[in-house]
Amino acid sequence: MIKDNQRYFNRLHVLLDAFIIAISYAFSWYFRFIIVPKLIGIWPKIELIFKYNKSASDIYFSAMIFVVPSYIILYFVFNLYTSKRAQRRKTEFYNIVKANFVGLAGFMVMLYYIREENFSRALIFIFCITNICAETIFRNAVRYFLRNIRTKGFNLRHVLLVGYSRATEEYIDRVKANPQWGYVIRGILDDNVERGTQYKEIKVIGSIENLAIILPENKLDEIAITLRLAEYAKLERIVNQCEKSGVHTKFIPDYNQVIPNKPYTEDLLGLPIINIRHVPLTNTFNMIIKRIIDMIGSLFLIILTSPIMLIAAILVKTTSKGPLIYSQERVGLHNKSFNMYKFRSMEVQSPNEEKTKFTVPNDPRVTRIGKFIRKTSIDEFPQFFNVLFGNMSLVGPRPERPFFVEKFREEIPRYMVKHQVRPGITGWAQINGYRGNTSIRKRIEYDLYYIENWTLGFDFKILFLTIFKGFINKNAY
Structure with a gap:
């Protein structure tokens, strides 16, 4: 149905977007010049102005001639007309926001350039x-409509997989888990797996040579190449064969264990270079912004928590023998060691025991006050000074002792990647429950996700969730 008329559907989508932009603009004018004045009781004066100066209103609607096509172009630039099948709502929403804020900035610059001082800036913000709200509602409605008809067997996309590998199974897993995407996998072609072999009801239907028979039938919407690493010598021939048929072809690499999550490419004079891992915080601008937030945030938190730290200091000092602040060597950014500060929560112990032992439930080394300040994370408050001094960040992977770093780097793949960013007081792993004596492997998975997907918004989200999930934790003992 829709698939057979995709060009017309895409054009209709653009026309509907143009209509929504126009309606949003008209509503904004009405809200700014009709509703607001009435609410604040100055409508008679505004009405008089527009009655005798019609051009004052015409100028706003004349601007719509430029606003609508400009925003449609921005929607193309920000990938708002790509397939919605597997695109996340959050990604689409961010693209809508970015397109509209760029449009806002462009509008303001244009008014400044033409020296138009009487055009309402408030209208532009409204x-x-x-427009963000209207576009989000509209696109979610389209998404719901398409997914609903796919569950009824319409607008399906038929896919053939070429090659049997881990990538094949992972692709099938995701498609099976998301029937609303509308993908139908017709089968797998492979030279090494016996015909008839099944994975979740998807069969191997023949060898790769059968492409020459299947492609001319013109019954496929997509070819997904999922060859094993050992078979990549066949890749060029398969791609050429698929492209000659005109079938959309995509490549799903079987190197997820080598290049996980978000690899990114560079262009070296026409030579594509794949970087193994994208770390946003290696960008100087991102690094500076995060550091500024850390300095401001740590100063604010030091002031805010100073009464609590004073009480904790008195209790620690008066209830057990030993220093008030416990300083322990940890490994931080670029594998450099630093001293991390805590309120002492344990009895003084030998250096060897301190360096090589995790804390366990009902640990006899923990003092009476220590149990409370560890459970509530008050013992971590001195680390705000670590953040201020630049050894740590408010958000990041938790730093570990050198003994365990050496141990885990051999046992856990990609463990050392966490040292490409500053360690943090709280992190994505911690608010998901991986704190204390929990799975190191799962903790690293969450740390890697944070490192590769860092944004300021992600940091603020973690800080906010820490209030509810980070301070008091069943694994903190």
């Missing part, structure tokens, strides 16, 4: 917010 339009930006209104």
Whole structure:
């Protein structure tokens, strides 16, 4: 149905977007010049102005001639007309926000350039917010409509997999778990797996040579190449064969264990280079912004928690013998060691025991006050000074002792990647429950996800969730 008329559906989508932009703009004008004045009781004066100066309103609607096509172009630039099958709502929403804020900035710059001082800036801001809301509602409605008809057997996309590998099984897993995407896997072609072999009801239907028979039938929408690493010598021939048929072809690499999550490419004079891992915080601008937030945040938190730290200091000092602040060597950014500060929560122990032992439930080394300040994370408050001094960040992977770093680097793949960013007081792993004596492997998975997907918004989200999930934790003992 829709698949057979995809060009017309895409054009209709653009026309509907144009209509929504126009309606949002008209509503913003009405809200700014009709609703707001009435609410604040100055409508008679505004009405008089528009009655005798019609051009004052016409100028706003004349601007719509430029606003609508400009925003449609921005939607193309920000990938808002790509397939919605597997695109996340959050990604689409971010793209809508970015397109509208760029449009807002462009609008303001244009008014400044033409020296138009009488055009309402408030209207532009109202339009930006209104259009974001309207586009989000509309696109979610389209998404719901498409997914609903796919569950009824319409607008399906038929896919053939070429090659049997880990990537094949992972692709099938995701498609089976998301029937609303509308993908139908017709089968697998492979030279090494016996015909008839099944994975979750998807059969191997023949060898790769059968492509020459299947492609001319023109019954496929996509070819997904999922060859094993050992068979990549066949890749060029398969791609050429698929492209000659005109079938959309995509490549799903079987190197997820080598290049996980988000690899990114560079262009070296026409030579594509794949970087093994994308770390946003290696970008100087991102690094500076995060550092500024850390300095401001740590100063604010030191002031905010100073009464609690004073009480904790008195209790620690008066209830057990030993120093007030416990300083322990940890491994941080670029594998450099630093001293991490805590309120002492244990009895003084020998250096060897301190360096090589994790804390366990009902640990006899923990003092009476220590149990409370560890459970509530008050013992971590001195680390705000570590953040201020630049050894740590408010958010990041938790730093570990050198003994365990050497141990885990051999046992856990990609463990050392965490040292490409500053360690943190709280992190994505911690608010998901991986704190204390929990799975190191799972903790590293969450740390890697944070490292590769860092944004300021992600940091603020973690800080916010720490209030509810980070301070008091069943694994903190």
